[in-house]
C-alpha cells in the first residue's frame with residue numbers, strides 16, 4: 001500500500017527498478033518492508049535501488065479455489081511465491097511468473113520484473129522470472 005513511507009518503493013517500481021531499505025547508520029541493505037535495521041537496530045532507513053537479480057531460497061505453491069460457475073474440469077488456479085535472496089543480500093518475496101514450481105531448484109537464478117495492474121487498479125508489484 002502506498003503511503004509516505006512506501007512511496008519511494010512504488011515510484012522505483014513504476015520505473016522498473018527494485019528498491020530496498022538501506023540502514024543510514026551501518027549501511028546494511030534490508031527488505032523493503034523492514035522497519036528497523038536487523039544488524040544495528042537503527043530505525044533510520046533510507047532507500048537504495050538494487051539490481052533485482054537473486055537466487056531462490058524457498059518457495060510455496062498457493063492453491064486457489066475454482067471460481068463458481070467454471071466449466072466442469074477447470075483446474076484450480078495456483079501461484080508460486082518465491083523467497084529470493086537478492087545479489088545485494090536482502091530477502092524478498094514475490095510471485096514467480098512464466099514458470100511453475102517444477103522448474104525451480106534451490107539456488108535457481110531469478111530476476112525481478114514488475115506486474116503492472118490496469119490503470120487505476122493499483123501499484124506495480126515486483127514479481128520474479130527465472131533466468132534460463
Ligand SMILES: [Zn+2]
Nearest residue numbers: 023026037040
Ligand atoms: Zn544498521
